[in-house]
Structures are given as C-alpha cells and as structure tokens.
Amino acid sequence: MELILIIFSSYLVGSIPFGYILTKFFLKKDIREIGSGNIGATNALRTGNKTVGFGTLALDISKAILPLVFININYSEYIFVSSLCIFIGHVFPAWLKFKGGKGVATYLGILFCIDISFGFIFSITWLIVFFIFKYSSLSSLLASLVIPVHILFFLDSENIFFFVIMFVLIFFTHRENIKRLINKEESKSKIY
Secondary structure: OHHHHHHHHHHHHHOOOHHHHHHHHHHOOOHHHOOOOOOOHHHHHOOOOHHHHHHHHHHHHHHHHHHHHHHHHHOHHHHHHHHHHHHHHHHOOHHHOOOOOOOHHHHHHHHHHHOHHHHHHHHHHHHHHHHHHOOHHHHHHHHHHHHHHHHHHHHOOOOHHHHHHHHHHHHHHOHHHHHHHHOOOOOOOOOO
C-alpha cells in the first residue's frame, strides 16, 4: 500500500503542467499552440516572456526536488521508483491527454536529489554543449548520456540501470528533435 501511494502521488506531482498553467495565467494563451507545442521550459521561452520561460524551468525542477526530498528522508528505498514516476507524470500528464514535456528540467531536479554532483555534471555539460552548438535538444541528449557514462567509468554504481533508462526515455521524448538535427532542420535556441 505504501509503494502504491508513493507511485500514485509521485505521478500526480510530476504531471502538474506548469508551462501550460503559467502561459494561461500570464499570457492567456495555450502553450500547445506556440512554437513546438511542447509544455516544457524551452518552448515556454519561445513565448517571448522570460517570466513564463524561467518560471516553468524553476517549477519543473522543483516538482521533482520537493517530493523527492520528502521521499529520501522518509522512504529512501523508493527514491528511484518515485523519480521515475515523477518523470513519467511530466512526460505523460493525465490532465493534458498524456501529452506533456520532454522531461529535461524535471530530470535535472531528480539528479540533484539523488546525487548533487550528478546535477552539476548534467548542468555543466548542458551549458557547454549549448554555448557551442545552440541546440537545446542536443544539449539535453548529451547531458543525459554523460550521467550513465560517468557512473560507468568512475563510480561503478549498481544503480546505473536507472540512469540508462532515463537516458533512453529522454532519447524517446527527443525523437523528433533527433530527426531534425540529422536533417539540419532543428531550430537554435536562446536562453538570454
């Protein structure tokens, strides 16, 4: 029963569509009709409103951090299960017909909770790749890949399987971006 409650509550928290909510509240628009139609922070920045963009980023990170801090203190054996459910909730929210974000900001929050060094490794990798190539999608893919590679070569952790799964899921959510990157049709982004 305890595990079922953690799974259900983690999914519900993860599925809160902050990009959709902030765009509706501040701009009176549906973010799904702007840019790529995605509800995540990158597309929220495309609204041209930095409050909406960075607010979405902060809240999508926070919706992983806040419940996982509680889980880590009280039910640490379930932190990976809760993390996965939060991520799935973000990508497949029940409120928006299971069409959510790509999960990168939420995954960053997960990483900071599991191991703060993973959060910094991800962030630094993302920023380096972004400032070189200006593709948010490429930055997210490579930063997600770096985590299991880092664990494989430097930590030899038994939890590497979780991070491989997360990379596969992020690869899946970016499948259209990957096609555009291959065809040199992907849009470059700005974060300033």
